[in-house]
Amino acid sequence: MNGLEPRARPELGTRQAGLRLRRLQAAVAAAKLDGLLLVSGQDGKYNVGSAQAVAYLLQGASNREAAEAVHLADDLSDAVVLVTPAGLAAYMPRAETAAQVYELLGETAPGMQVWVPTREEVADPDLAEEAKLGAFVQMLRGKFALGMPWVVPPVGGEEKGLKAFFSKPPSPMELEQWPLLNAYGLEGVGRAGFFTQNFKVTDMYAQLQEQIYSQVDGHAMEHVMAEVAPTMHQHWFEMMKVVGQKAPGSAAAALTERQVLEPLISYFSYGLLRPAHGVTQAVTMMPPRVLVGARTNNDKASSEALALGAAPGAAPGCPAVHFVAEAADGRGALRCARTYFLSQGQLTRNPFADVEEEAEEGYSFDTATASWDGDDAVLLMRTYAAVVAGARAAMAHFAADTGADVKSARAAAVGAMCDTADALGVGRAAVERSAKFAMWECDHMNHVEGAAVKGSRRLKVVRLSVHDIKSRSVSHAGKLLGAVAYADTFLDAPSGTLLNVTACLPPLVAFSVGGAEAAVAARAAASFAALAAA
Incomplete structure (x- = not known):
């Protein structure tokens, strides 16, 4: 209608992805942390905050999408990402996905490390889990202070209920129930003991929402112009038709x-x-x-x-x-x-x-x-x-x-x-x-x-x-x-x-x-x- 139909969904380009990585790195540095840890999928108990951050960085999630329960693509649903003040480390379940990450962020983080399971490990679920755990142990070496977007508020709700939630947030001990974090503390794997005892964990959910996702960058604006605005325009012209016809x-x-x-x-x-x-x-x-x-x-x-x-x-x-x-x-x-x-x-x-x-x-x-x-x-x-x-x-x-x-x-x-x-x-x-x-x-x-x-x-x-x-x-x-x-x-x-x-x-x-x-x-x-x- 009048050339205002929603266009194809804009793809996240290397420049915009690089800028998003730098924003996350700056947030980690400002909080004086060693890294921002994102564990998606079952190993992170399907943590919404991790999924939102991964989608923001690698899928181009923008605007309201960054506040919703993001559905990650299959090749990212088992990913682990660690954003450091000057770099990036990640575990990707498929070699093709790792190649895409290198293509997307290689110029911004030339020294990044991405672990990928071998074909034999992919074919055997037990070996794949061992490969993932091994990569997780390596990416956390030398790290002691981590940020994690894990304190996720409930869906919808009244303003009063949201304030009550943030006044008494969940205990960090809930992180011990995440399978990957729990396995890290097993004897002979990572540092023995509870994850929250070995690492100082800071919740960054609210900070990411307020300081990162709320900022309209080039890709977010492209999404507004290509999808959001044309939808409103379409309904506006329908309103005009109601009278005009x-x-x-x-x-x-x-x-x-x-x-x-x-x-x-x-x-x-x-x-x-x-x-x-x-x-x-x-x-x-x-x-x-x-x-x-x-x-x-x-x-x-x-x-x-x-x-x-x-x-x-x-x-x-x-x-x-x-x-x-x-x-x-x-x-x-x-x-x-x-x-x-x-x-x-x-x-x-x-x-x-x-x-x-x-x-x-x-x-x-x-x-x-x-x-x-x-x-x-x-x-x-x-x-x-x-x-x-x-x-x-x-x-x-x-x-x-x-x-x-x-x-x-x-x-x-x-x-x-x-x-x-x-x-x-x-x-x-x-x-x-x-x-x-x-x-x-x-x-x-x-x-x-x-x-x-x-x-x-x-x-x-x-x-x-x-x-x-x-x-x-x-x-x-x-x-x-x-x-x-x-x-x-x-x-x-x-x-x-x-x-x-x-x-x-x-x-x-x-x-x-x-x-x-x-x-x-x-x-x-x-x-x-x-x-x-x-």
């Missing part, structure tokens, strides 16, 4: 807010079905919704079974002429908002009309449209154009200007918005006094981290709106029209480049819904169909 004409006016919202709420709800470890499933910042007419002025309102044609307008008998749609990814940081219109703001005579036929019908364009007034739609469109200009100026400033912060971004937004409002005849004061600006960032677990921080390597959302817009129409001047809003998700790249993830969603769309305008549009469509069939 029934307009022009009265059928669109019968649609309710909830019916228009359906593609967006289905997408959001589906994202909540698969909970992740340590992630509280909750709606935070911009839940999906569609609000029509004066209801757009209420930031706390939710979509209702209210028909577009019955939504409150500026005055009795005046239908609503706009709606605000907001979308959210249930599994990630993506958010967007647009203001679309139920009126074109102008009337055009039917270019396909048969004048003589209309005369015989007794139809008169001037008579049929005598009471039509497009002033409200034009005012809202011009105000919205100023809002779009302001939000985009804020993103550009935040990405490009050294020292930019939320305060300076707001100033850039308000300045551009007011200048555009003046140029379009709306007036600076009309938009400045009721503008609402917000810019925040989210981590990979969809936790809102607060005000956006330049260079934080997290996705940001900017939202700008103008409320309390009053009609200037002669017939109902001063009556409330509602609000207009615009939001995008973006990343400020280290180079100063702005990556706007939701930029391709149309900023402005106008449908002809209800009243004289819809009747004129319907007649034009019928005339064109008759002309085409002739």
